[in-house]
Amino acid sequence: MDFSGVLDALPAQDELQTQARPYFNHSVELKKVCTARERAEVLEKAGLNVFFFPSEMVTGCDLLSDSGVTTMTAQQWAALHLGDEAYGSNRGYFTLMENIQKTFGEEFFSEPGTSGPNAFIFHQGRACEDALFSLLSGVGTDLIIPSNGHFDTTQANIELNHIRALNLFSPELKDPASRSHFKGNMDVSRLEELCSEKGSRIPVVYLTVTNNTGGGQPVSMDNIKGVAAVCERYGIPLFFDACRFAENAWFIKRYEGSYENKSIPTIIREMFSYVDGFTISFKKDGLVNMGGGLFLKQGGRFLKRHAALADALLDYQIVKEGHPTYGGMSGRDIMALAVGLQLVTRQEYLSYRIRQVQKFGRSLHDMGIPVLLPIGGHAVYLDVNAFFEGTAMKPDDFGGIALTAVLLAAYGHRACELGYFAFGSYNSERGTHIFPEVNFVRFAVPRLRYEDRDLQNTAEAVKMLYDHRERIPGVEVIYGRELPLRHFKARFAFK
Numbered sequence: 001m002d003f004s005g006v007l008d009a010l011p012a013q014d015e016l017q018t019q020a021r022p023y024f025n026h027s028v029e030l031k032k033v034c035t036a037r038e039r040a041e042v043l044e045k046a047g048l049n050v051f052f053f054p055s056e057m058v059t060g061c062d063l064l065s066d067s068g069v070t071t072m073t074a075q076q077w078a079a080l081h082l083g084d085e086a087y088g089s090n091r092g093y094f095t096l097m098e099n100i101q102k103t104f105g106e107e108f109f110s111e112p113g114t115s116g117p118n119a120f121i122f123h124q125g126r127a128c129e130d131a132l133f134s135l136l137s138g139v140g141t142d143l144i145i146p147s148n149g150h151f152d153t154t155q156a157n158i159e160l161n162h163i164r165a166l167n168l169f170s171p172e173l174k175d176p177a178s179r180s181h182f183k184g185n186m187d188v189s190r191l192e193e194l195c196s197e198k199g200s201r202i203p204v205v206y207l208t209v210t211n212n213t214g215g216g217q218p219v220s221m222d223n224i225k226g227v228a229a230v231c232e233r234y235g236i237p238l239f240f241d242a243c244r245f246a247e248n249a250w251f252i253k254r255y256e257g258s259y260e261n262k263s264i265p266t267i268i269r270e271m272f273s274y275v276d277g278f279t280i281s282f283k284k285d286g287l288v289n290m291g292g293g294l295f296l297k298q299g300g301r302f303l304k305r306h307a308a309l310a311d312a313l314l315d316y317q318i319v320k321e322g323h324p325t326y327g328g329m330s331g332r333d334i335m336a337l338a339v340g341l342q343l344v345t346r347q348e349y350l351s352y353r354i355r356q357v358q359k360f361g362r363s364l365h366d367m368g369i370p371v372l373l374p375i376g377g378h379a380v381y382l383d384v385n386a387f388f389e390g391t392a393m394k395p396d397d398f399g400g401i402a403l404t405a406v407l408l409a410a411y412g413h414r415a416c417e418l419g420y421f422a423f424g425s426y427n428s429e430r431g432t433h434i435f436p437e438v439n440f441v442r443f444a445v446p447r448l449r450y451e452d453r454d455l456q457n458t459a460e461a462v463k464m465l466y467d468h469r470e471r472i473p474g475v476e477v478i479y480g481r482e483l484p485l486r487h488f489k490a491r492f493a494f495k
């Protein structure tokens with residue numbers, strides 16, 4: 001008998017209960033040892049704001065964000081050494097151009113001198129956002145930028161530039177009974193209505209893939225096409241906020257029937273064929289610690305409708321960031337990014353990455369913890385209202401803030417409140433709180449950083465708190481209640 005006979009007689013590798021990671025540890029760092037009481041003392045001094053807690057004392061998983069916290073591969077570390085820190089036209093610029101063209105399409109990064117500028121490198125996503133929205137604010141009055149869900153800094157950058165940021169969440173997102181795989185979609189009929197009434201006031205429509213504010217849920221190709229068709233009808237440019245473009249493509253392949261046999265790179269090219277430009281923070285699916293970009297499609301509606309903006313963007317970049325051939329990035333980061341873009345579209349990487357997040361979410365769900373289902377691509381979202389249901393926790397006790405503080409002090413895991421406090425506001429004149437529709441605590445999973453057992457420990461810790469949830473006290477805001485972007489700055493104390 002040869003091997004094929006043996007292999008045919010055995011269950012296949014993917015039928016095993018567990019799957020080995022498609023990578024191994026290249027180097028590791030031992031964590032500091034500290035006790036719950038030590039963490040509590042430090043967190044109390046930080047006014048219970050987990051952003052101000054020293055990361056070295058996070059003895060569990062640091063799930064505050066998946067941004068800029070990727071563990072880089074050996075190839076990326078090697079690429080750092082090839083970084084060329086020349087002031088003009090460093091080596092990495094050309095490598096990056098090639099990789100952007102390959103990944104998203106040639107028309108998003110023109111060779112310098114062949115046409116007007118259309119590719120702008122920035123130090124991170126929000127810098128691209130300010131460049132775009134500050135220039136767009138000059139193209140009209142009473143402008144509106146609709147989205148399937150603006151991220152918090154995106155919304156802030158739009159509003160600081162006196163434009164209205166509008167979220168057209170899909171109805172499924174608000175329906176706990178819905179098991180749609182694409183709850184990140186935009187509500188196309190509301191977009192159609194908005195465009196027919198106020199189209200001339202919309203300089204661009206945004207689709208965030210995946211939808212971070214909308215529970216980290218993906219957007220289907222069908223929805224992308226539907227939104228693009230409305231935009232085309234009204235002559236409005238369409239943009240992606242493309243931070244998690246590869247993870248979104250994985251969901252399309254996995255759950256949108258006709259894409260099952262298409263490769264991830266092919267799906268990505270199709271997604272980007274429908275948009276006229278995109279902003280991106282490379283700190284997510286670029287697999288790097290720093291970097292961002294703004295890319296305008298040559299021949300696309302944006303460059304046609306706002307032709308003067310390309311040169312204005314170039315001037316903005318030179319004044320605020322750096323020469324267009326490095327923008328806001330160092331040569332070494334550009335090299336690591338070029339390699340990161342090649343890895344992030346690989347099927348085995350994405351499957352492991354997303355399945356790890358899903359497995360973590362399912363463990364929480366199986367333990368009875370209320371989490372948003374289905375589980376999204378980069379994070380698990382805990383429903384704070386359902387978590388505290390039946391306890392004395394009131395909306396202005398900010399249970400999500402209390403939960404993240406106690407989880408960090410007691411068990412050493414750091415998560416982020418994205419709910420009544422982060423997205424809410426306070427009306428000082430009336431003395432009333434304004435609460436948003438959603439109230440989540442987000443557990444964002446960094447890429448290539450933790451093993452399943454680490455996340456299992458987070459799940460167990462959350463379950464422990466759930467079993468004792470009536471012992472978690474509410475918090476009062478002792479500083480920053482009325483400030484914009486208040487979750488980054490506020491201080492709290494237990495009531």
Ligand code: F0G
Binds near residue numbers: 127153281291
């Ligand atoms: N857009 C989305 C969808 C994001 O998730 C982020 C950042 C940005 C834009 C801004 O990019 O940080 O490079 O300036 N999200 C991180 C998070 C911070 O934790 O979700 P940036």
